[in-house]
Amino acid sequence: MSSTKTRAALRASARISGELLLVLVMTAVALWLLGRMWSVVWPLIVGLLLTTLTWPVTRFLRRHGWPPALAASTVTVLFLLAAVGVVALIAVPVASQSGELTDGVVEGIQKLREWAAGPPLNIGDDQISGAFDAGVARIQDSVGSMVTAVVTGLGTVVNGVVTTVLALFLMFFFLKDGPRFLPWLARQLPGRLATDVPTVAARGWETLSAFVRSQAIVGLLDAVLIGIGLWILDVPLVLPLAVLTFVSAFVPIVGALFAGLVAVLIALVSNGLTDALIVLAIIVVVQQLEGNVFQPMIQSRGLGLHAAVILLAVTLGGSLAGIVGSLLAVPVAALIAVVWNYLREQLGDPSQEPGTDEPHAAAAVPS
Known part of the structure; x- marks a missing residue:
């Protein structure tokens, strides 16, 4: 490789590194402002x-x-x-x-x-x-x-x-x-942004709706399966425990632990240690099915994300921001995918007018 090409490659690498560093700095500033306005x-x-x-x-x-x-x-x-x-x-x-x-x-x-x-x-x-x-x-x-x-x-x-x-x-x-x-x-908004931003916002709204619907379906599956197990074991307060399981499904990690702990304690004081252990086993199995089968499959189908991406997003969100991070990890990942897919569409077909593929989106979105 000639010295001219080497210098050109180094200049290009330096420029790209500087741009990436600027993006990381701006991201850090945005996250800091978000924390201040939380x-x-x-x-x-x-x-x-x-x-x-x-x-x-x-x-x-x-x-x-x-x-x-x-x-x-x-x-x-x-x-x-x-x-x-x-x-x-x-x-x-x-x-x-x-x-x-x-x-x-x-x-x-x-x-x-x-x-x-x-x-x-x-x-x-x-x-x-x-x-x-x-x-x-x-x-x-x-x-x-x-x-x-x-x-x-x-x-x-x-x-x-x-x-x-x-x-x-x-x-x-x-x-x-x-x-x-x-x-x-x-x-x-001026110019092209007047079409691009509303289109991305419309798709983001549809993504949030899909996330809430999928979370409700997962919570319903948890409530039904655990409720059936409690009913078979003749544990008291089956309906309240099933409702508590459904509601707690919207709060990741802590919600499932809290609902499971309540169910195990009630089974222990009413039916004895054996039934309490069986209830614990049922809850562990259902939670494993939820975290590794139900939730990734349902959310990946509704949000357009692969199941592995959802698992990694929840893990990363929980490690960065705890419970709130786990709750917001999946919708944030889906919104990032929405923005990326829109940019890829526009860059891949520059002759296409932006937003023509969803002319009705703005009218269907409430916020």
Whole structure:
């Protein structure tokens, strides 16, 4: 290779490296700004996800002559009533059987104590009392940290309530004024952007809708399979536990662990250790099927992503941002794929007018 070609190759490599470095710096700045504005961005994201869940009903009402404000208000109220109904469906049976469950807990603790006192552990009452006293002393020494944890927990609860209220208000406005957003956005943008950005936004909206629908289907499969297992074992509170499993499916990792822990505890205090272990096995099998079969297959079909991409996205999102990262990993990956596919279409066929393949998209998107 001649020295001229070598210098040209080095200059090209340096230019590409500089451009990539600039992109990484701008990405880091964008992520930093996103973190600083997270108190506003997170309710916006939740509001959008709730809108994808409630928009089909709103669209049906609007197509049948309902005014936008009335349709949005009705759907918002119905959504709140449905949420309250889900809570009542879980809380009322639990409250009605709270006495039985309390007796079962006491009996279970006594059985556990008797089992610990026998072979092979041979733990006597004096040892249990000593361990209890040591635990009480440790708790007394940790009062300061416990108060701090309680205050932090209260702050988290308050932030959650504020986020929920803001998300509901945003959902109402998205349902009411969403279809006017893309035409307004097209009027604000110059030149080609007036077509490209609304088209990408329309496809992104369809992707978010597919994500929410697929998550609901996965949660329904979990609830049905685990509910059948609990019903066969004659575990009490089957319906509330199935509803709890369905709702918790929208919160990855922690939701499944929480619902599974509740089911195992109720089986333990009501049916004994053997049935509790069987329930645990059922939940583990169902969760493995969900994470490795149901969710990748359903979401890959609805979002246009390969199952391996979804698994890697959830893993990366969880390692970067915990629960929120796991929740948003799949839709973010799908939105990135939407942008990439659109760019590939435009670069692959420059003669095609942008957006002509989906002339009706702007009219179908609520936000």
